[in-house]
Structure formats: structure tokens, C-alpha cells
Amino acid sequence: MASFLHAARKEGICVEYSESFYRTHPRSRIQRVADVIRRSTAKVVVAFISTGDMKILLEELSRKPSPPRQWIGSEAWVTDRDMLRFSFLAGAIGFGIEKSVIPGLRDFLLDLSPSKVADSPLLTMFWEEAFNCRLVKSEATDRSVCDGTEDIKMLQSSYTDTSELRITNMVYKAVYAIAHAIHNAVCQKTDSTTQCDMFTKLEAKEVSKNNDVLFKLHVYVIK
Known part of the structure; x- marks a missing residue:
């Protein structure tokens, strides 16, 4: 946000206000930010904010009519x-x-069963929240015990929807780019065979020398 304000002022753009908040702040703080937006004469609102925080602000703004505004959003919420x-x-x-x-990702994510989930505390928490049941009986909650009929393929959530992968796809590309760079650093191709020294100790600069893929990724990100 500081970088944006600096750039805006250099271009002669008048910034009427700059407000910040977080979802855990008291509602009075969110109300104050919403009131600033309602009372302002600025017609454009630039929001650098996460999806969760943005929803809280928008819900507050929807409680009272507000003059029309042109919203400009960051990747986090605008998509x-x-x-x-x-x-x-x-x-x-x-x-x-x-x-x-990402090829194969959806099938990988859906390949979950209660037995696999039970081995991971993180997956256990996800499973119990998704199906509103407990994998292990507990008196600490009123949720019933999962009966084994839960089918993750029938679940409609952001977990199962792999059609909107954006940042995830960039991580996927980055991992493969680094993997290819390491492969090029430790492997030598001779004729029709490839010999790889799996015990080679590599420095970061050695990987960057084999950076054809990394360079292409860098250009793609900037573009």
C-alpha cells in the first residue's frame, strides 16, 4: 500500500484517505472504515486486501446505501x-x-479415505469440518461420529474446485522449474543415456547457471 501511495502521488493522483483493518478487529473498527468510504468524495476505491477481510468490509457496506464507487481490486479478492x-x-x-x-491434481486431492485422513491431524480437521462429524468419538463436541459413507467426490467446496487455480499454479510451475534446473546441474547426457550424480552438493548459484526454465518462469510471472 505504501508503494502504491508513493507512485500515485508521483503521478499527481489525489488520495483522499488510506485505511487499514483486519478481520479480528472489533466491528466498530470495520464500521469506521465503511463510514469513511461512504462519506468520501473519492469515486474510486483501491483495495489491497485478502478475500476474508474484504467480505467483512463489503457486508458492513451493504448494511447502508452507499454512493456508487469504482472498485479496483488485487488478485486476492477480485477473482x-x-x-x-x-x-x-x-x-x-x-x-x-x-x-x-494442473494435470492430475484433482484426482490426487479426491483420493482420500477416512483411513488415510486419520493419519494426518491436518486432514482430520479438514474432514471433520467438511462433513460436520468426528472421526473419533468425543464428549467435547455434539457432532456425531463419521459413519464411513462420507464421499469427498460429492463435496462442493474450494478444496474440490480446481478450476480456479492461479497462485497455486504459479507455485506448481516454480517447483518444476527448480526441479528441472537441479536436474540439469547434476545430470549429464551422453549419446542416448543420461548419468546423474545424486550425491552432488549444489550451491544456489550452481542451480541458477542451469536457469533456462527459471528464466522463462520469471518472464511469465512479470508478463
């Missing part, structure tokens, strides 16, 4: 389809990372 329920966001523009389908 979230759930924002469509706020009609006053119509016409919002922003910057979004290109989405892509």
Missing part, C-alpha cells in the same frame, strides 16, 4: 466468484494471475 453477490461491486476491475488446470 473470487463469491463477490458477485455484492451488487455494488458491479464493474470492479483488477489484476488476476492466469488460471490453469
